[in-house]
Amino acid sequence: xxxxxxCDRCGAxxxxxxxxxxxxxxxxxxxxxxxxHEDIIRSAETGDLFIYSLCDHxxxxxxxxxxEWPYRGNPGVH
Numbered sequence: 001x002x003x004x005x006x007c008d009r010c011g012a013x014x015x016x017x018x019x020x021x022x023x024x025x026x027x028x029x030x031x032x033x034x035x036x037h038e039d040i041i042r043s044a045e046t047g048d049l050f051i052y053s054l055c056d057h058x059x060x061x062x063x064x065x066x067x068e069w070p071y072r073g074n075p076g077v078h
Contacts (some may be wrong), residue, residue, distance in 0.1 A: 002048040003027075007055035008040070009062070014055050024049075 001024060005014035019027075029041065029049075042050045054062065 001044075003051065004048065005051050005053055007058055008052035012055045012057075015055060023066040032053055 001021065002016060002018050003024070004016045007014055019041070029037070031076065032041075040052045042052070
Protein backbone atom coordinates (compact mmCIF):
# COMPACT_ATOMS: atom_id res chain seq x y z
CA UNK A 1 0.00 0.00 0.00
CA UNK A 2 1.26 3.47 -0.84
CA UNK A 3 1.07 6.24 1.75
CA UNK A 4 1.51 9.74 0.30
CA UNK A 5 1.95 12.89 2.37
CA UNK A 6 0.72 16.11 0.76
CA CYS A 7 0.83 19.67 2.11
CA ASP A 8 -2.70 20.75 2.94
CA ARG A 9 -1.77 24.40 2.44
CA CYS A 10 0.29 24.53 -0.78
CA GLY A 11 -0.29 21.06 -2.26
CA ALA A 12 3.40 20.11 -2.34
CA UNK A 13 4.37 16.45 -2.20
CA UNK A 14 6.00 15.93 1.20
CA UNK A 15 6.88 12.28 0.72
CA UNK A 16 5.63 8.81 -0.11
CA UNK A 17 6.09 5.37 1.38
CA UNK A 18 5.24 1.86 0.22
CA UNK A 19 4.11 -0.11 3.25
CA UNK A 20 2.88 -3.56 4.12
CA UNK A 21 -0.32 -3.84 6.19
CA UNK A 22 1.82 -4.60 9.26
CA UNK A 23 3.98 -1.52 8.73
CA UNK A 24 0.87 0.62 8.25
CA UNK A 25 -0.46 -0.54 11.62
CA UNK A 26 2.83 0.41 13.28
CA UNK A 27 2.46 4.03 12.11
CA UNK A 28 -0.45 4.43 14.52
CA UNK A 29 -3.13 5.95 12.30
CA UNK A 30 -5.67 3.93 14.28
CA UNK A 31 -5.18 6.15 17.35
CA UNK A 32 -6.55 9.22 15.54
CA UNK A 33 -9.99 10.43 16.50
CA UNK A 34 -12.69 9.92 13.88
CA UNK A 35 -12.86 13.67 13.20
CA UNK A 36 -9.09 14.02 12.79
CA HIS A 37 -8.95 10.93 10.58
CA GLU A 38 -11.65 12.38 8.33
CA ASP A 39 -9.87 15.75 8.22
CA ILE A 40 -6.41 14.56 7.20
CA ILE A 41 -6.71 11.16 5.49
CA ARG A 42 -8.20 10.37 2.09
CA SER A 43 -8.37 6.96 0.42
CA ALA A 44 -7.95 6.16 -3.27
CA GLU A 45 -9.93 3.43 -5.01
CA THR A 46 -6.68 1.44 -5.14
CA GLY A 47 -6.49 1.41 -1.34
CA ASP A 48 -3.63 3.90 -1.26
CA LEU A 49 -3.80 6.60 1.40
CA PHE A 50 -3.18 10.34 1.16
CA ILE A 51 -2.32 12.14 4.39
CA TYR A 52 -2.67 15.91 4.41
CA SER A 53 -0.25 17.73 6.67
CA LEU A 54 1.95 20.84 6.39
CA CYS A 55 5.29 20.93 4.58
CA ASP A 56 8.23 22.48 6.43
CA HIS A 57 7.92 25.76 4.51
CA UNK A 58 4.21 26.20 5.30
CA UNK A 59 4.64 25.11 8.91
CA UNK A 60 7.41 27.68 9.41
CA UNK A 61 5.51 30.48 7.70
CA UNK A 62 2.11 29.80 9.30
CA UNK A 63 1.05 32.24 12.03
CA UNK A 64 1.15 30.65 15.44
CA UNK A 65 -1.81 32.51 16.92
CA UNK A 66 -5.31 31.73 15.72
CA UNK A 67 -6.18 35.44 15.54
CA GLU A 68 -3.50 35.81 12.81
CA TRP A 69 -4.80 32.98 10.62
CA PRO A 70 -5.92 34.29 7.23
CA TYR A 71 -8.89 31.89 7.21
CA ARG A 72 -10.83 31.02 10.28
CA GLY A 73 -13.72 28.66 9.80
CA ASN A 74 -16.83 28.60 11.89
CA PRO A 75 -15.56 27.80 15.42
CA GLY A 76 -18.70 25.76 16.08
CA VAL A 77 -17.90 23.29 13.28
CA HIS A 78 -14.94 21.53 14.93
